[in-house]
Amino acid sequence: MDDRHxxxxxxxxxxxxxxxxxxAEHRLAVRFPPSFRHFLLTSDGCPGIGAWTDExxxxxxxxxxxxxxxxxxxxxxxxxxxxxxxxxxxxxxxxPPAIFERSLLVAGGHDYxxxxxxxxxxxxxxxxxxxxxxxxxxxxxxNFAELVDFCRTEGTDDE
Numbered sequence: 687m688d689d690r691h692x693x694x695x696x697x698x699x700x701x702x703x704x705x706x707x708x709x710a711e712h713r714l715a716v717r718f719p720p721s722f723r724h725f726l727l728t729s730d731g732c733p734g735i736g737a738w739t740d741e742x743x744x745x746x747x748x749x750x751x752x753x754x755x756x757x758x759x760x761x762x763x764x765x766x767x768x769x770x771x772x773x774x775x776x777x778x779x780x781x782p783p784a785i786f787e788r789s790l791l792v793a794g795g796h797d798y799x800x801x802x803x804x805x806x807x808x809x810x811x812x813x814x815x816x817x818x819x820x821x822x823x824x825x826x827x828x829n830f831a832e833l834v835d836f837c838r839t840e841g842t843d844d845e
Contacts, residue, residue: 698729702745706730710745714790719812721831722792722801736837738818740795751791751800760798760817761786767822782824785815792830796820801830 731744
């Protein structure tokens with residue numbers, strides 16, 4: 687992984703190419719939301735942001751959460767506590783098994799970052815979620831950029 691510092695002291699990889707981003711979108715059969723697409727074209731992945739995320743994934747590492755071992759486990763555990771997705775169709779917006787089944791995994795480590803394409807906003811942005819595995823907590827963000835901003839400043843108020 688490239689550990690260079692870019693403009694503004696941002697730690698990241700070399701920019702992704704339009705071709706790499708388009709290939710990832712094709713592989714996953716989706717068009718990424720604007721803020722995440724911009725991130726990939728600025729830095730195709732990077733070391734984690736915040737204390738609990740080890741890595742923001744590059745185009746070639748992106749996957750649907752349900753298709754990963756972590757996602758399968760998370761769905762199974764969430765179904766024990768919340769029931770299966772089809773048992774609570776009216777709670778889809780906040781029903782963890784449903785969120786896990788439909789979301790794109792974009793970062794991992796101790797916590798996972800998920801982008802949820804279920805209800806894109808007017809600008810085409812997807813809801814972003816931070817899943818804190820240890821306590822099973824999901825935190826909702828308006829979009830990927832808001833999640834990044836929150837995690838970059840998390841804990842800095844106490845110091």
